[in-house]
Amino acid sequence: MSAEAFHSHLAALRAQVEAALAESVRRAEWPESLRSAVEYSLMAGGKRLRPILVLLASEVCGGHPADAMPAACAIEMIHTYSLIHDDLPSMDNDDYRRGRLTSHKVYGEALAILAGDCLLTLAFETLAGSELDAGRRVELVRVLGAAAGGRGMVGGQVLDLEAERGSFLAKLSAETAGAQDPDSAGVLNSCRNMSNQTSETRVEELTRIHRMKTGALIAASLEMGAVSAGASSERRQKLREYGHCIGLAFQIADDLLDVTGDAAKLGKTPGRDIDLGKLTYPALLGMDASRQKATALIQDACESVQIFGDSSQHLQELARFIVERDH
Amino acid sequence: MSAEAFHSHLAALRAQVEAALAESVRRAEWPESLRSAVEYSLMAGGKRLRPILVLLASEVCGGHPADAMPAACAIEMIHTYSLIHDDLPSMDNDDYRRGRLTSHKVYGEALAILAGDCLLTLAFETLAGSELDAGRRVELVRVLGAAAGGRGMVGGQVLDLEAERGSFLAKLSAETAGAQDPDSAGVLNSCRNMSNQTSETRVEELTRIHRMKTGALIAASLEMGAVSAGASSERRQKLREYGHCIGLAFQIADDLLDVTGDAAKLGKTPGRDIDLGKLTYPALLGMDASRQKATALIQDACESVQIFGDSSQHLQELARFIVERDH
Numbered sequence: 076m077s078a079e080a081f082h083s084h085l086a087a088l089r090a091q092v093e094a095a096l097a098e099s100v101r102r103a104e105w106p107e108s109l110r111s112a113v114e115y116s117l118m119a120g121g122k123r124l125r126p127i128l129v130l131l132a133s134e135v136c137g138g139h140p141a142d143a144m145p146a147a148c149a150i151e152m153i154h155t156y157s158l159i160h161d162d163l164p165s166m167d168n169d170d171y172r173r174g175r176l177t178s179h180k181v182y183g184e185a186l187a188i189l190a191g192d193c194l195l196t197l198a199f200e201t202l203a204g205s206e207l208d209a210g211r212r213v214e215l216v217r218v219l220g221a222a223a224g225g226r227g228m229v230g231g232q233v234l235d236l237e238a239e240r241g242s243f244l245a246k247l248s249a250e251t252a253g254a255q256d257p258d259s260a261g262v263l264n265s266c267r268n269m270s271n272q273t274s275e276t277r278v279e280e281l282t283r284i285h286r287m288k289t290g291a292l293i294a295a296s297l298e299m300g301a302v303s304a305g306a307s308s309e310r311r312q313k314l315r316e317y318g319h320c321i322g323l324a325f326q327i328a329d330d331l332l333d334v335t336g337d338a339a340k341l342g343k344t345p346g347r348d349i350d351l352g353k354l355t356y357p358a359l360l361g362m363d364a365s366r367q368k369a370t371a372l373i374q375d376a377c378e379s380v381q382i383f384g385d386s387s388q389h390l391q392e393l394a395r396f397i398v399e400r401d402h
Numbered sequence: 403m404s405a406e407a408f409h410s411h412l413a414a415l416r417a418q419v420e421a422a423l424a425e426s427v428r429r430a431e432w433p434e435s436l437r438s439a440v441e442y443s444l445m446a447g448g449k450r451l452r453p454i455l456v457l458l459a460s461e462v463c464g465g466h467p468a469d470a471m472p473a474a475c476a477i478e479m480i481h482t483y484s485l486i487h488d489d490l491p492s493m494d495n496d497d498y499r500r501g502r503l504t505s506h507k508v509y510g511e512a513l514a515i516l517a518g519d520c521l522l523t524l525a526f527e528t529l530a531g532s533e534l535d536a537g538r539r540v541e542l543v544r545v546l547g548a549a550a551g552g553r554g555m556v557g558g559q560v561l562d563l564e565a566e567r568g569s570f571l572a573k574l575s576a577e578t579a580g581a582q583d584p585d586s587a588g589v590l591n592s593c594r595n596m597s598n599q600t601s602e603t604r605v606e607e608l609t610r611i612h613r614m615k616t617g618a619l620i621a622a623s624l625e626m627g628a629v630s631a632g633a634s635s636e637r638r639q640k641l642r643e644y645g646h647c648i649g650l651a652f653q654i655a656d657d658l659l660d661v662t663g664d665a666a667k668l669g670k671t672p673g674r675d676i677d678l679g680k681l682t683y684p685a686l687l688g689m690d691a692s693r694q695k696a697t698a699l700i701q702d703a704c705e706s707v708q709i710f711g712d713s714s715q716h717l718q719e720l721a722r723f724i725v726e727r728d729h
Contacts (some may be wrong), residue, residue, distance in 0.1 A: 103553070104551035104552075104553045104558050105550055105553055105557050105560075106552075106560045106564075108555070108560060108564065109552050109557055109560045110552075113552070114425040138612075154518075160515055160516075160519060161513075163512075163515065165510070165512045165515065166512050166515070183492070184492035185490075185491075185492045185563055186560065186563075187528045188487055188490065188492065188493070188515065189487075189556050189559055189560055189563075190486060190557050191519075192483075192518075192522065193523055193551055193552040193556045195519065195523065195559075196522065196547055196550050196551035196552070196664070197547070197551055197552065199543055199546075199547050200543070200544065200547025200548060200551060203540050203541075203543035203544040203547060204544055204547075208536075208537070209535075209536040209537045209540045210536045212543075213530050213536045213539045213540050213543075214530075214540075216526055216529070216530035216540075216543050216545035217527065217530040217531055219526075220523055220524070220526050220527025220530060220531075221527060222514070223523050224520055224524055224527060225430055225431075225432035225433070225436050225437075225440070225520040226430065226431045226526065229436070229516050229518075229519050229520045229523065230432050230433050230436055232516055233432075233433045233435060233513065233516055234433050234438045236512055236513075236516075237433075237435065243412050249648070273512065320476070359460035368430050372535055
């Protein structure tokens with residue numbers, strides 16, 4: 076298959092996702108300001124990586140695209156809510172996302188929080204309201220709930236904030252960092268722990284954070300595509316493995332782009348992660364070893380989906396594309 | 403049935419709910435700080451009104467209590483997350499809730515937001531992971547999603563914030579309220595509209611807000627009890643009606659308590675709603691007319707559940723208790 080055919084297939088899937096998401100907002104009976112805030116973030120473009128993964132996984136399992144679309148939309152709703160909440164002043168405090176002002180800069184913090192809550196709820200309502208048989212719908216809710224909650228994405232965000240604050244506080248003296256600030260409660264301890272850690276332990280910690288924070292949702296995308304198509308548990312498992320590998324590779328590629336990327340393409344200031352003292356793969360392993368790790372993960376991903384034979388071509392192409400992209 | 407027997411039945415149900423909620427937190431594999439924050443809010447006591455309504459509705463439909471417990475826990479998780487998010491500085495900015503510091507005062511804003519997100523997600527995961535047949539589980543997710551999202555609780559909170567800010571901004575001149583503050587964008591218009599409203603229109607607006615913000619979840623509690631028990635659609639409908647009536651009566655009783663209540667019993671400062679310029683029933687209708695409205699709603703509620711005959715006694719007692727309580 077040519078790269079051109081692959082990219083035109085991705086573009087077609089992306090267009091279907093955009094249309095389905097737009098329809099779900101159009102149909103919703105919400106107060107106008109809430110609709111506007113949800114639409115602003117949900118329809119902001121982006122790569123639509125997760126819903127495309129749902130659709131590709133369903134495809135490789137022989138499923139019908141229409142059956143996978145509710146799961147594709149649900150996962151993008153979860154991803155979008157997490158971006159809105161992560162950008163808040165009390166979290167990452169970002170003013171820009173994909174080159175546009177973040178939700179709370181446009182709508183204020185209160186409406187941004189509520190737009191996130193609305194999207195999180197809508198994701199599960201969308202899964203429950205589909206035309207699939209009840210057994211598949213309930214399984215989709217279960218998989219998404221496990222991936223998005225405290226032992227998945229939300230838990231990963233908690234660990235990430237703690238690691239960041241630990242490393243930030245490590246720069247301050249124990250006198251200035253303080254017991255008065257509830258945000259730093261308990262963090263001083265983990266910061267003392269971190270300074271004693273070997274680099275290997277810190278790579279493990281970073282990998283655990285990413286596996287939860289971004290990997291869980293990407294693996295769930297693939298599993299949900301398989302569930303929508305009624306795939307066997309072996310196929311579900313292989314697609315999950317593929318998801319965890321590309322999820323981590325995607326994160327390493329992101330870290331690398333933060334060092335080498337172009338502000339206009341990224342839609343954010345390069346070097347910001349380093350300025351924030353964030354734990355990143357390039358910072359812990361160096362640039363070359365990070366690139367090698369990403370490449371090895373992509374190989375593992377491609378091996379996981381070999382059981383699908385030739386029909387896994389799209390998934391293999393996508394895995395490679397993830398580490399070669401420039402934004 | 404004696405009042406004593408009724409209250410001891412409520413106490414028994416509450417104890418079962420406490421145990422099931424504690425178990426769901428104990429079982430969860432989350433980062434320790436997240437577990438602590440979730441537990442702090444979820445296990446803070448409270449009346450457990452919504453889960454008790456789930457169990458009573460299931461009871462009146464002949465369901466087994468164990469079948470209704472996942473729905474009972476899920477609804478309390480949603481209620482708790484909404485309290486955590488509503489208390490945030492950018493929303494109602496409350497330092498105390500039920501006489502204890504609010505989540506963000508103890509854990510910081512970031513962890514409070516994430517604990518809310520975690521509970522919201524866990525609610526749906528709990529429903530999907532129960533032992534009920536898949537058809538009932540998926541229906542529970544659908545009912546809860548509809549009640550908790552943008553056309554229910556979250557939408558009601560958006561309208562409530564806008565109404566409050568509208569009335570706050572009405573006190574300021576158009577020059578000082580401003581285009582610079584994103585929180586007030588679009589609000590100036592609704593504030594101009596409100597000052598032209600008749601008192602009747604404002605009662606309608608207030609009723610719409612409460613129907614969404616608190617009524618939807620209370621009605622869903624009853625409907626979910628019925629769904630858990632596999633009740634007919636007529637019984638579901640009657641229980642929903644009962645729920646909407648007691649939900650509104652509960653809110654009016656809350657507004658009345660804010661004027662007449664005792665700080666120690668309320669766990670908050672009385673008169674706060676009025677100080678904040680909140681739209682309340684006593685402010686719009688006066689105390690006597692508000693009390694009459696609450697009484698009429700309780701009568702309607704009791705009529706709705708007459709189809710259950712003698713077994714509706716608990717629901718009737720509870721309806722009366724809601725307007726007679728002192729905290």
